[in-house]
Amino acid sequence: MKLLITGASSTLGKNLTTELLKIENFSIRLLEHRTPVEMETCETFKADIQDAESLIQACSGIDVVIHLAALTHSNDMKAYFEVNEIGTAKLLAACQENKITRFIYISSAAATEKAGEYGVSKLRGEEKVRSSNLDWVVLRPSEVYGPEMNEGMGKLFSWVKRFPVIPVIGDGSCFMSPVLLDDVVQAIVEIIKNDSLRNIALNLCGPEEMTMDEVIDRFARFHKVQRKKLHLPPWFVRLCISFLSFFKLRFAFPDQVPRLLCEKDFAILTTQNAIPYKPKKIEEGLGYSQSGES
Secondary structure, three states: OOOEEEEOOOOHHHHHHHHHHHOOEEEEEEEEOOOOOOOOOOEEEEEOOOOHHHHHHHHOOEEEEEEEEOOOOOOHHHHHHHHHHHHHHHHHHHHHHHOOOEEEEEOOOOOOOOOHHHHHHHHHHHHHHHHOOEEEEEEEEEOOOOOOOOOOOOHHHHHHHEEEEOEEEEOOOOOEOOEHHHHHHHHEEEEHHHOOOOOOOEEOOOOOEEEEEHHHHHHHHOOOOOEEEOOOOOOHHHHHHHHHHHHHOOOOOOOOHHHHOOEEEEEEEEHHOHHHHHHOOOOHHHHHHHHOOO
């Protein structure tokens, strides 16, 4: 089976590729954009997710497409839709041109109308996938953490380890469901192997829902440190982001506030009924991550 993986230079893409290479009946083509991708025994193909012709060539001879590539941070709100919605539509068209029938789309738990431009663009991407004539699977990871994850949860965990005071957007009551990177990778592998799974959306979340404050407290307890939380009003955070953006200091991006605070669906029963999926609790996952880094 010949697989095409977009977004192969991401941490998730690299870990997924490494795991898939252990399976003998898979051969892999990696879509390379700006960041070079070098994986032993993998074919690489340079293409742009917004260039229809290069995507048609990239999809030639492919059986299954795993679409990880996405724009996750930008000050240009239109760019989210150009990449995450229109780019996905062009990739789907390239699949149809090459008579590819199976398409696995890595979306987000934040793919909702209330999650800012990123969330809406991922939701629109989902809609393009669902309305295609391909056999599709939509996957919605929540807050992924693990070795080499430097964004999102990885950044939060780094702050808790290093700083005595942790800034929190809002009152800390927004819910999260941290999920270990390895659990997400194993789930995607199971889905690729099970070609009877089609036209289904699955959440890839942790086994627990907890507030932002609880995540910080549990991580602090794991590392046997005490941390204070500084709750910042969302309007103040937006103002700070705008101020920093004016000086081209990209510490954060405007849509990250609604993305964090919006309500999300973390239910995993459908996923567990479809594939073997037993995500680790946060303490077990943190211990697993540390052993993986050593």
